[in-house]
Amino acid sequence: MHQDYFEYDVIVVGGGHSGSEAAAAAANMGADTLLITLKLNQIGQMSCNPAIGGIGKGHIAREIDAMGGLMGKVTDRAGLQFRMLNKSKGPAVWGPRAQCGRAEYADCMREELEATDNLSMRADMVTEVLTTDDGETVTGVRTNLGQTFRAPCVVLTTGTFSNGVIHVGEKNFGGGRMGENASHGITGCLHDLGFESGRLKTGTPPRVDGRSIDYSVMEKQPADPDATAFSFLTDDLPPVDRQLCCWLTDTTPEVHETLREGFDRSPMFTGRIQAKGPRYCPSIEDKIDRFSEKDAHQLFIEPEGYRVREVYVNGFSTSLPEEVQFRALRQVPGMEDAHMLRPGYAIEYDFFPPYQIQYSLETKSVDGLFFAGQINGTTGYEEAAAQGLMAGINAVQKLRKADPIVLKRSEAYIGVLIDDLVAKGTDEPYRMFTSRAEHRILLRQDNADLRLTELGYKLGLASQERYERMKEKERAIDVTRETLADTTVTPEQVDDYLRSVGTSTLNQPRPAIELCKRPEVDAEDLLRHAGIYDETVTEAPGMLSAPRLIEIDLKYEGYIDRQQDMVEEMEEKERWPIPDDFDYESLENISIEAREKLSKVEPDNLGQASRVPGVRASDISVLMVLLKNEGVEPLPKERDLDLDAMGGDGQSFGVSRETAVEVG
Amino acid sequence: MPDDTIAAIATARGRAALAVVRTSGPEAIDVVNRCFRGADLDEAESHTAHVGFVENAEGDDIDQVVATVFRAPNSATGENIVEVSCHGGDLAPKMVLQSLLDHGARMAEPGEFTERAFLNGKMDLAQAEAVADLIHATSTKAHEASLTHLKGRYSDLLEDLREELLNLCSLVELEIDFSDEDVEFADRERLENLLDETEEILGDLLDTYPTGEKLKDGVRVVIGGRPNAGKSTLLNALVGHDRAIVSETPGTTRDEIEAEAEIEGVLFRFVDTAGLRDTADEIEAEGVRRATESIEEADVLLYLYDLTVGLDSEEIDFLDDLSGDDSTVQPFLLGNKADAAPDHPVAELDGLSALKLSALHARDDADELQPLLDRLTDTVAEHLSRAEASPVVMNQRHRQHLQDALDAVRQAREALDMGVSGDMLTLDLRAALQELGAITGEITNEDVLDQIFSRFCIGK
Numbered sequence A: 001m002h003q004d005y006f007e008y009d010v011i012v013v014g015g016g017h018s019g020s021e022a023a024a025a026a027a028n029m030g031a032d033t034l035l036i037t038l039k040l041n042q043i044g045q046m047s048c049n050p051a052i053g054g055i056g057k058g059h060i061a062r063e064i065d066a067m068g069g070l071m072g073k074v075t076d077r078a079g080l081q082f083r084m085l086n087k088s089k090g091p092a093v094w095g096p097r098a099q100c101g102r103a104e105y106a107d108c109m110r111e112e113l114e115a116t117d118n119l120s121m122r123a124d125m126v127t128e129v130l131t132t133d134d135g136e137t138v139t140g141v142r143t144n145l146g147q148t149f150r151a152p153c154v155v156l157t158t159g160t161f162s163n164g165v166i167h168v169g170e171k172n173f174g175g176g177r178m179g180e181n182a183s184h185g186i187t188g189c190l191h192d193l194g195f196e197s198g199r200l201k202t203g204t205p206p207r208v209d210g211r212s213i214d215y216s217v218m219e220k221q222p223a224d225p226d227a228t229a230f231s232f233l234t235d236d237l238p239p240v241d242r243q244l245c246c247w248l249t250d251t252t253p254e255v256h257e258t259l260r261e262g263f264d265r266s267p268m269f270t271g272r273i274q275a276k277g278p279r280y281c282p283s284i285e286d287k288i289d290r291f292s293e294k295d296a297h298q299l300f301i302e303p304e305g306y307r308v309r310e311v312y313v314n315g316f317s318t319s320l321p322e323e324v325q326f327r328a329l330r331q332v333p334g335m336e337d338a339h340m341l342r343p344g345y346a347i348e349y350d351f352f353p354p355y356q357i358q359y360s361l362e363t364k365s366v367d368g369l370f371f372a373g374q375i376n377g378t379t380g381y382e383e384a385a386a387q388g389l390m391a392g393i394n395a396v397q398k399l400r401k402a403d404p405i406v407l408k409r410s411e412a413y414i415g416v417l418i419d420d421l422v423a424k425g426t427d428e429p430y431r432m433f434t435s436r437a438e439h440r441i442l443l444r445q446d447n448a449d450l451r452l453t454e455l456g457y458k459l460g461l462a463s464q465e466r467y468e469r470m471k472e473k474e475r476a477i478d479v480t481r482e483t484l485a486d487t488t489v490t491p492e493q494v495d496d497y498l499r500s501v502g503t504s505t506l507n508q509p510r511p512a513i514e515l516c517k518r519p520e521v522d523a524e525d526l527l528r529h530a531g532i533y534d535e536t537v538t539e540a541p542g543m544l545s546a547p548r549l550i551e552i553d554l555k556y557e558g559y560i561d562r563q564q565d566m567v568e569e570m571e572e573k574e575r576w577p578i579p580d581d582f583d584y585e586s587l588e589n590i591s592i593e594a595r596e597k598l599s600k601v602e603p604d605n606l607g608q609a610s611r612v613p614g615v616r617a618s619d620i621s622v623l624m625v626l627l628k629n630e631g632v633e634p635l636p637k638e639r640d641l642d643l644d645a646m647g648g649d650g651q652s653f654g655v656s657r658e659t660a661v662e663v664g
Numbered sequence B: 001m002p003d004d005t006i007a008a009i010a011t012a013r014g015r016a017a018l019a020v021v022r023t024s025g026p027e028a029i030d031v032v033n034r035c036f037r038g039a040d041l042d043e044a045e046s047h048t049a050h051v052g053f054v055e056n057a058e059g060d061d062i063d064q065v066v067a068t069v070f071r072a073p074n075s076a077t078g079e080n081i082v083e084v085s086c087h088g089g090d091l092a093p094k095m096v097l098q099s100l101l102d103h104g105a106r107m108a109e110p111g112e113f114t115e116r117a118f119l120n121g122k123m124d125l126a127q128a129e130a131v132a133d134l135i136h137a138t139s140t141k142a143h144e145a146s147l148t149h150l151k152g153r154y155s156d157l158l159e160d161l162r163e164e165l166l167n168l169c170s171l172v173e174l175e176i177d178f179s180d181e182d183v184e185f186a187d188r189e190r191l192e193n194l195l196d197e198t199e200e201i202l203g204d205l206l207d208t209y210p211t212g213e214k215l216k217d218g219v220r221v222v223i224g225g226r227p228n229a230g231k232s233t234l235l236n237a238l239v240g241h242d243r244a245i246v247s248e249t250p251g252t253t254r255d256e257i258e259a260e261a262e263i264e265g266v267l268f269r270f271v272d273t274a275g276l277r278d279t280a281d282e283i284e285a286e287g288v289r290r291a292t293e294s295i296e297e298a299d300v301l302l303y304l305y306d307l308t309v310g311l312d313s314e315e316i317d318f319l320d321d322l323s324g325d326d327s328t329v330q331p332f333l334l335g336n337k338a339d340a341a342p343d344h345p346v347a348e349l350d351g352l353s354a355l356k357l358s359a360l361h362a363r364d365d366a367d368e369l370q371p372l373l374d375r376l377t378d379t380v381a382e383h384l385s386r387a388e389a390s391p392v393v394m395n396q397r398h399r400q401h402l403q404d405a406l407d408a409v410r411q412a413r414e415a416l417d418m419g420v421s422g423d424m425l426t427l428d429l430r431a432a433l434q435e436l437g438a439i440t441g442e443i444t445n446e447d448v449l450d451q452i453f454s455r456f457c458i459g460k
Ligand SMILES: Cc1cc2nc3c(=O)[nH]c(=O)nc-3n(C[C@H](O)[C@H](O)[C@H](O)COP(=O)(O)OP(=O)(O)OC[C@H]3O[C@@H](n4cnc5c(N)ncnc54)[C@H](O)[C@@H]3O)c2cc1C
Pocket: A013, A014, A015, A016, A017, A018, A019, A036, A037, A038, A039, A042, A043, A044, A045, A046, A047, A048, A049, A124, A125, A126, A127, A157, A158, A159, A160, A161, A162, A176, A177, A183, A184, A186, A202, A203, A204, A281, A345, A346, A347, A372, A373, A374, A375, A378, A379, A380, A381, A384, A385, A431
């Protein structure tokens, strides 16, 4: 336990998806951590859609887990329905998704946090960020109850709560989420410290009593037998028949007509809401307005929990007057008798344009102050959680006087996310897509552990168990691969199978590994058919069999190699550091726009600089020449992770306290 | 922002009624105002012209001029610009320039106006390069082609191509990132068609490179043949002065002699070579070796022989090889010394265009030379009509990027045929986009998602 009730190593403000990960990471890495959040029973609350993962987002969730974060484990425990999206596409873009029990998720998250050593919690509102007199170094926070808590690192994750305003039709009132108060004070305090803030908006659909819905006219979307768990520590999911289903229905022209009647009272159209919302989560009014030629929009009816009948009407996000929402909803096929439990609404909130943070998520102007989650301009639980995790890690790295951990774009979606935020900034809520990751062929959800667990382990975050499982998987893959290369199969053994999947048969014995490369061949089926599964396969822990794991690498070998080459080419630039106080204004030979943008973003290296919008290829060439002339040396290729050098200040850092997972 | 002000004479030297001296930079208006007697240019609005006198440092009038004021950012360079139109000739422009330099401007480096325009975002990279090409353009046609680039037609074409590729990419990405959305996905056939289209446009553009290269660097015409055939005499006739030594001693020419001439707006680079023969003379032998090499690298070979001597069998074999399909050289057979052999017809060889002439007379008689000149311009006629019809690729760097883009598109096309999944396909498409971006200087990132959101109803 901590030495003093008012003194900590790290204080995390906000117990949403971002704050939970930040607090757990910092505490698991050995820092005395205090999590202050408005309400303890709302920890890890899903504000919107009760689902984790999806395409791109599922990748992030797996990466958080691979590093030793909580999201994957909690999702596995709270999941109601698991699916694997994009199964018909290339394996790099498969996306795990789980429908979760809203209350279950929050409960499990709180349980995980309570099981974490070094972590204390407090229900309170932070109203002030405290700094040294010069405003350059954070010293702690002051709360609404008048208490002062001190720490050299403070992570702010206040989500949609800072000066939140909720809109339903012409009504609006302060709030951070429906039924919860907004938080005030922090934005003003940050303005005084020189920060700039902006406003963003998002929205959510109505909730309906499932007992009032006629599912017989809807299409059923059952759980997916091919789904895998989110956590690399989870071996089983609940049987498919015990999982819940979702239901699909569509809006109709009549529904649209009714909704249109409310347009003149929509805060979006009357201009009452000025802030920008996410283009990929448009409200239903936005959809029918912008794509008026479409006379139906798909709606997903999603369960909210095993124990409650409440459902979530995904696709019907709206801030129209409640009465209009209600009338329109009742025109949707199957919803004629729908009982609305709560209307949809839009919310506006403060965010801090992310050019103000460094790649470590520490702010540029206040030492020890970190920003993570929605306040950096993102949207989504996974995006928030990923930043929380990295902020927690980097707060501890700072205490250790070690280099911050910055994941590369070629290493993780998390790296893409943070690089996009810092280098490109955002003026609308930012969400992850696989198309944002130029190296996505390497960044598969099934290999997140191979990419990141070692790092998490070395940082003292991922547990021994997690590390060993990853190593075992790595070994299983290698051994199986070798065995398959050494094993020949005869035409008699496999021709039947080859014929059945429509590929050419053999005229002489061939190494099994060659057949696995064929696009039509399913490695596992092939080996079973040939009767050599058990003798050739060394099983890997986790939910994917070893043959499945290797066949992806085999089938896409050529592309993977090419992608590796591209990564190396790109990383040449990443290795050129740009000195901290580099004076762009004095550069005569790069464009004016580039000078301005680069001075604002302050990239750490040439690669990052090249991604700043407005910077042209020629500008980068000029910069490169300048750096060379100034005698700047390229950095080594590998990240320096000398553990001994990390525990600098004699604290018991470096031993993971990550808890084991239990999934029923 | 560069903080100094530059000046230079913007018009070509030589006899002309008017010349323009241009000043650009934050102090351009002040500098001119200091030596301008007339309206107060400080007060002048952008895009206005003012009559007055330019004075020298001693305060004496130099010339009556018109000063046109352009204020930043609405000027060619994005900075303040004053263009002083003075009288032409050698003297007036120089004195006006000197006065501007005396009053605070700095002499501009070659290309510096362009550089400033580029830095201020007034031009993209392709346009800036076109200006550089223009400054170095040696022939009228090359000049015209550069102008086309400058006007942005070339940039527009590249932009169209990029749009096309972005469109393709977004169709594929749509399927990946939004597979659970209720939108219509492009079928394979549509993707195939789009890829084919892109491949075609890229291919056509690349095919213009030989044209661009010829316009810019000139057509390389090598004059070859036996000693004493009259090669040097012909070179002199073609370029209109006595460039090469002519003598009746066989083996006169040793080193290659190059000379340029513009014919119908196109630049030709003529190369006179040593006469081809076996020789014991070491120096001459080296000349012969070089001549052979030159012939291989020529665009056009003018093979000369003396009509009074005739072609020997070795020459016939040599020419036979050159007129084969895989030869990159276009040969012409010229029977020379027609004056001395009026009755000898020129030899007829398979697939070889032949002409009879007198190099000796051609020096002073334009009519004698004309048929040869016509043949020469015919060799580039195809290129010329192409250059008039559409932008041509003139720059080696562009050609390389376009070629890489084309290779990537072809790979994508192959991958599509093999049923490779979308995430792999986009690897190639993005590579192609990146290559195009390298030409215009843009770096692609958000564009694909922007396309998707603007065109499809996405999101729950
Ligand atoms: C109405 C609505 C609709 C949404 N729609 C979508 C959507 O369509 N798609 C999507 O991907 N995402 C959506 N989201 C976003 C998603 O909920 C967030 O991205 C995610 O929850 C952000 O996580 P976070 O940790 O940054 O913040 P939050 O989850 O908002 O958590 C903030 C936490 O900080 C606490 N807190 C705030 N201020 C203080 C303070 N001063 N002192 C102490 N504690 C404080 C709060 O109690 C809360 O626990 C929506 C959110 C809302 C509210």
